[in-house]
Structure formats: C-alpha cells, structure tokens
Amino acid sequence: QVQLVESGGGLVQAGGSLRLSCAASGSSYSITVMHWYRQAPGKQRELVASITRSGTINYLNSVKGRFTISRDNVKNTMYLQMTSLKLEDTAVYYCAAGLPPRYWGQGTQVTVSS
Numbered sequence: 001q002v003q004l005v006e007s008g009g010g011l012v013q014a015g016g017s018l019r020l021s022c023a024a025s026g027s028s029y030s031i032t033v034m035h036w037y038r039q040a041p042g043k044q045r046e047l048v049a050s051i052t053r054s055g056t057i058n059y060l061n062s063v064k065g066r067f068t069i070s071r072d073n074v075k076n077t078m079y080l081q082m083t084s085l086k087l088e089d090t091a092v093y094y095c096a097a098g099l100p101p102r103y104w105g106q107g108t109q110v111t112v113s114s
Helices: none
Strands: 002-007 010-013 018-026 033-039 046-052 057-059 067-072 077-082 091-097 108-113
Touching (some): 002 091, 033 077, 046 067, 046 077
Parallel strands (some): 010 108
Antiparallel strands (some): 002 018, 018 077, 033 091, 091 108
C-alpha cells in the first residue's frame, strides 16, 4: 500500500505562483510513475503532468512552459511548481501513483482569482 498526501494549495491571483507537494509513504519504493491530475468544477479529471523514477516527464499542453513537475526519490516526494497561473487552472489537484494510477491523494484546492 502507498499513501499520498498533497499540500501547498491555496488562493492566488492570476499570474502568481504556487508549489504543490505530494509526500508518499508505505511501499513507495514500488512507485515507478507519479502524476498530478486536476478536476475543475463540472469537468472531468485531467492529467496535468507525469514523471517516472528516471525523470521522464510529460505535460498537458496547456501547462507546458508554466508548470514544472519534479520528484525527490530520497524524500519520496513529488512537486508541481506552477507559475503564470490562469483562472482556468482553478481546480482540485490530485497526486497519483502507478501506471495506470492505483493510489490517489485526497486532493488540494487551487483557486486562481482575477
């Protein structure tokens, strides 16, 4: 079993920045791929970014150049640095692990205001 706990969400003005963290515990050594998903009100959950243990990264097109995913395999923690935030980035952000994702965090709210 793997437990995931997100932190770092909050309220930010458009153009601002936030950094999300996802701490993994339990059998985290088994995790090869970790992801950030988000779900906005009334919309389906979408994959924002993924990162493998070796560092291969993929991004949703709309966040490329603004968001940076990273992970610290020693600390078993994944990060999402979000810059130039837009109103449409408002969502609950979820950390997930596995391929396909088997483990999910509880989510952290990110609200971008004008």
